[in-house]
Amino acid sequence: MTIATGIGSLPGDDAAAFDEAVRTVLGELPDLPHLPELPGRGATASMTGRTLALVGGLDADLQPAGWRLTGSTGSPGADHRRARSLLAQDLDAIEEQAQGYEGRFKVQVTGPWTLAATVEKPRGDRVLADHGARRELAQALAEGVAEHVADVRRRVPGATELLVQVDEPALPAVLAGSIPTASGFHRHRSVDLPVASALLEEVFAAVASAGAVPLAHCCVADVPAALLTGAGAQGLSVDLGVLAASAYDEVATLLEKGAPVLLGVVPSTDPATPPGEKAVVEQVLRFLDMLGFDPEAVAGHLVVTPTCGLAGASPAWARQALRLTRSVATSLG
Template sequence: MTVVATGIGSMPGEDATAYAEALRLALGETPDLPFLPELPGRGAPASMTGRALAVVAELGADLQPAGWRLTDAPGVDHRRARSLLAQDLDLLEEQAQGFTGRLKAQVAGPWTLAATVERPKGDRVLADHGARRELAQALAEGLRDHVADLRRRVPGADLLVQVDEPALPAVLAGGVPTASGLHRHRTVHPPEASQALEWVFAAVREAGAPPVAHCCAADAPVDLLLGAGAQGVSVDLDVLRVGAYDALAGALEKGHAVMLGVVPATDPVTPPNDDAVTERVLRVLDMLGLDPQTAGDLVVTPSCGLAGAGAAWARRALALSERVARNLSTA
């Protein structure tokens, strides 16, 4: 069994100094699969949505009191988001000189964007079939350029792109509130949800990087994500419903990567040790009927992003994930 460790993406911190430290930790504590950190504590331009809008091609956006909204041209906050991403990539290029191996980047997926970004005339993009198609396709096109830029900056990297879809279960269940908060947007049925994901996953593959999908909800739609073209999935074992375990077993048997969130993402009252976490993963594999030595490409992660953790626990959580991965490799 190949087992490595990585972070989900977000890290604590509010300035450039904190970002440099987060990047150093990502490269140093998870050396087999380091990741490009995100620091949402720097404000909306560095949030999951702002970061993805910095990648989106051709569409403009601006920050309104109710959140991000599509516009005819990039507003000051959209330009700030793009500037922050460029600065972060400059720092990655500097710190990763001579790096070889796998490297992970993250971006919000098309349905999470559609559920969090407004149309020019108000209400979520989710409310408009044409707008959500345009946004998904613009994200796909932007990702082609983004992966190419990463490849140029870190030529020795074997890139992996994690597409974050925390809002997807609510989109599928008709649980996303309208702007007024009095109603809910209509359910998006699986075939349509799959199509937008297919555009994004295909763009990542065509750019030369395997896409994996992250959803830390209890009802993460594992089969839908894999069926749309994701080559791996990332889930939070603390909340994942048992009904999704069969899909995880099938994914591992088919050679897909499975990222298991098993380390607390915020400061725990009693921090677990690596032996306890290792044993937990082994119990899950046994429940799935999988032999640890033949279970496929397994990745150990914190349960979700570490933005809400203290700096000391963020460092410790990554180190713990790495120790658990090493334990599992020899189990």
């Protein structure tokens, strides 16, 4: 059976919106609900702030340029404490509303390279510029994610399989050497593939060791699919509408192995003309035919999703997008 899920983010800017988001994912995505993310609540709920909330041993605070590490003092700043408190409240909400749920469940974290490209060192500039700092951050992330997996398992005991989606939207830019320095006048050096793989391996291995399934999400055209799967990602989440042909072979290999492939096919922001279910289904069928697969052969591990997170959508479209995603999955069989 083809199933549906969301990428992670939804619109909303307060606790009431988060509770509604939980009800929405549990109701509209019964086969693979996920822990919602509401970045509209501010920097402490952004993908960076939310993941820093998981990182132990490293403190951080908010600066005008964004999140900055402050060292290993054991005295996190007010914003870091707020991010941790907000995540705990979100987990309380999912624990309460998911009582009695049984099935697969998904959570999302920011990957090591996107963190390194968005978080500053204590004295400024990105962690990306410092080999030691980015390794330390990746190690702390790996430890934090393992603890997060254990916590989610405790809170959602009916989760028969836990999937951890590692979001790496900045990874292609890191590899291409196009991340700007703090001044904006220069770019950070490109990262070699073996170096990039090492930090990814750290996080993917931690997820797998904790008994969860590591997935990699990157919804840009030049997703480095072979790098991600080679580093230990056991599944991929991609935007089918922009996916470059260079990634097709890796997607086909995953489908052939029975690994989860999350295909983004429903617009993540309000479209001028909403696509019909038939058109979206045909888009997926054409892609599968191009790869040489019958829908029935991949139904157990093909997952239909919006093209990316829904934080930029209106609440009405976010709900409609998830309903459309589910109906497309049902039509695919």
